[in-house]
Amino acid sequence: MSVLLSLRDVWVEYGDKVVLERVNLDIEAGSFVSIIGPSGAGKSSLLRVVLGQEVPTRGSILLDGAPLKPECEPDRGVVFQRYSVFPHLSVLGNTLFGLECARAPFTARLFGARRRAAIAEAEEMLTAVGLGDSLHLYPTQMSGGMQQRLAIAQALIKRPRILLLDEPFGALDPGIRADMHALITRLWNDYSLTVIMVTHDIREAFSLGTRVLTLDKRRRDPHAPHRFGATAVYDLPLTKRAPAPAVTDVSITLDDFCNN
Amino acid sequence: MRWVNRRIQRGNGILLGAIPIVLLVLLYLVVAASRHADNPNDKILPLPGGMAEAMSALLFQPDLLSGRLVFWADTLASLQRLGIGLGISTLSALLVGLLLGTLPPVRATFGPLVTGIAVIPPIALLPILFIAFGLGETAKVALIVVGIAPFMIRDVAAHVAALPREQIVKAQTLGASSWQLILRVALPQAMPRLIQAVRLSLGPAWVFLISAEAIASDIGLGYRIFLVRRYLSMDIILPYVAWIALLAIVMDMLLTWTSRRLFPWAHGANH
Numbered sequence: 001m002s003v004l005l006s007l008r009d010v011w012v013e014y015g016d017k018v019v020l021e022r023v024n025l026d027i028e029a030g031s032f033v034s035i036i037g038p039s040g041a042g043k044s045s046l047l048r049v050v051l052g053q054e055v056p057t058r059g060s061i062l063l064d065g066a067p068l069k070p071e072c073e074p075d076r077g078v079v080f081q082r083y084s085v086f087p088h089l090s091v092l093g094n095t096l097f098g099l100e101c102a103r104a105p106f107t108a109r110l111f112g113a114r115r116r117a118a119i120a121e122a123e124e125m126l127t128a129v130g131l132g133d134s135l136h137l138y139p140t141q142m143s144g145g146m147q148q149r150l151a152i153a154q155a156l157i158k159r160p161r162i163l164l165l166d167e168p169f170g171a172l173d174p175g176i177r178a179d180m181h182a183l184i185t186r187l188w189n190d191y192s193l194t195v196i197m198v199t200h201d202i203r204e205a206f207s208l209g210t211r212v213l214t215l216d217k218r219r220r221d222p223h224a225p226h227r228f229g230a231t232a233v234y235d236l237p238l239t240k241r242a243p244a245p246a247v248t249d250v251s252i253t254l255d256d257f258c259n260n
Numbered sequence: 261m262r263w264v265n266r267r268i269q270r271g272n273g274i275l276l277g278a279i280p281i282v283l284l285v286l287l288y289l290v291v292a293a294s295r296h297a298d299n300p301n302d303k304i305l306p307l308p309g310g311m312a313e314a315m316s317a318l319l320f321q322p323d324l325l326s327g328r329l330v331f332w333a334d335t336l337a338s339l340q341r342l343g344i345g346l347g348i349s350t351l352s353a354l355l356v357g358l359l360l361g362t363l364p365p366v367r368a369t370f371g372p373l374v375t376g377i378a379v380i381p382p383i384a385l386l387p388i389l390f391i392a393f394g395l396g397e398t399a400k401v402a403l404i405v406v407g408i409a410p411f412m413i414r415d416v417a418a419h420v421a422a423l424p425r426e427q428i429v430k431a432q433t434l435g436a437s438s439w440q441l442i443l444r445v446a447l448p449q450a451m452p453r454l455i456q457a458v459r460l461s462l463g464p465a466w467v468f469l470i471s472a473e474a475i476a477s478d479i480g481l482g483y484r485i486f487l488v489r490r491y492l493s494m495d496i497i498l499p500y501v502a503w504i505a506l507l508a509i510v511m512d513m514l515l516t517w518t519s520r521r522l523f524p525w526a527h528g529a530n531h
Contacts (some may be wrong), residue, residue, distance in 0.1 A: 071432070073433070076433060077433055078429065080426040080430070082424075083426035083427055083430075086427060087525055088449050088523070098435055101431075101434055101437070102435045108436070138524075138525045139525075140528070151430075154434065155430075158433070158434055
């Protein structure tokens with residue numbers, strides 16, 4: 001397994017508050033990394049740094065051996081817990097957006113044959129996440145689960161090197177969450193994704209991930225608790241599932257992703 | 261049942277809404293009739309017949325001096341000033357508001373200036389506008405623009421700046437440049453808010469229009485009202501005020517309808 005993303009001695013500080021200290025990580029291509037830890041342990045900060053939304057105070061981040069630009073770029077896709085989709089665009093419009101940005105720098109809209117090609121691509125992606133029948137709905141007309149499916153389709157159509165998930169299923173009810181787990185596992189296999197997922201749900205972290213990282217503080221100063229940051233205190237590779245795509249039994253009668 | 265839980269049906273709603281208006285009209289008629297019983301030449305509270313008589317002259321008979329139908333010429337002149345003023349304000353609110361809302365360097369540079377202009381009472385600037393632009397149309401339109409544009413700019417900018425951070429980040433991970441972000445993410449979401457801002461600005465816009473016309477003009481609804489005031493012509497002032505109210509209501513309804521029609525996603529789940 002080749003190393004896709006590596007963090008070298010990364011520190012994140014806000015003023016004199018240290019959030020992350022001395023984070024050293026190598027993330028392999030094709031792995032599914034779950035990040036857990038108590039609230040305020042810097043899980044989301046770590047994700048934001050990898051995303052490029054924030055610049056680490058110290059240290060470097062390398063993607064494919066090249067330093068990461070401190071800006072969000074299409075090589076890293078993201079799905080947030082909420083507000084990941086555009087409320088003013090339909091399902092199809094939301095999915096087309098990424099293609100339109102790349103192919104029409106000035107108008108950010110496609111026309112004619114190019115638009116038809118993009119729509120075909122978007123429809124294929126939406127069918128893969130189970131939204132093939134909802135192309136013309138707006139996000140406000142959809143359930144939380146459907147919105148997250150859309151957010152995933154929207155991100156995956158750009159074929160990102162890394163997919164970052166920030167508590168993506170935290171706001172969903174348990175039944176739909178199970179469907180989403182099946183969906184993300186299938187997509188991870190089908191598209192050979194590299195996924196980093198921040199979650200509060202330890203079960204979810206272990207059932208989905210091939211590697212579980214726990215962020216917490218190694219040292220505590222009771223008089224100045226903010227002066228020590230969190231780092232990866234546990235790094236558990238899970239061997240129960242091979243990272244190579246497993247053969248899943250194909251059902252011809254049942255919808256293997258229950259459309260919610 | 262608690263009053264906060266009472267639901268009013270549509271038919272009843274119209275009926276309930278009509279009651280205070282009808283009562284007010286009745287009250288006016290009773291008081292006006294009693295004054296006319298005392299003094300048949302009373303000018304302060306004219307009866308509907310008197311208003312109709314006075315208005316028909318303005319509506320259907322050309323003015324001896326200018327040859328125009330005064331009422332319609334007034335309406336046209338006022339609506340033109342209002343339209344140009346609102347148009348310039350809306351366009352500048354959209355352009356400047358979008359740039360202020362999306363681009364932090366622009367916000368840092370021009371935000372304080374816009375705020376500074378917004379807190380100046382526009383009527384205090386009217387003398388400057390008259391000196392700078394003369395007493396013609398430009399000064400009147402400029403007063404409307406100076407009066408409402410800063411508010412609209414700030415409203416649109418605040419709305420755009422308050423778009424969820426997640427959306428902006430997501431758009432960038434989908435490859436959007438600053439320009440594409442403004443064009444495809446910020447602009448469409450600013451539009452319903454812009455229409456809302458125009459609706460809220462209609463009231464102030466009318467105030468500034470009437471003020472400008474009252475001070476220096478030779479035509480317009482506000483000019484006419486302030487002109488006939490000298491003769492205590494309530495039989496003209498009252499219909500003019502009612503007409504202005506009607507125009508304002510129609511504009512407001514048109515804007516609401518446009519917003520619902522063009523941006524259904526911004527008006528709740530059931531569209």
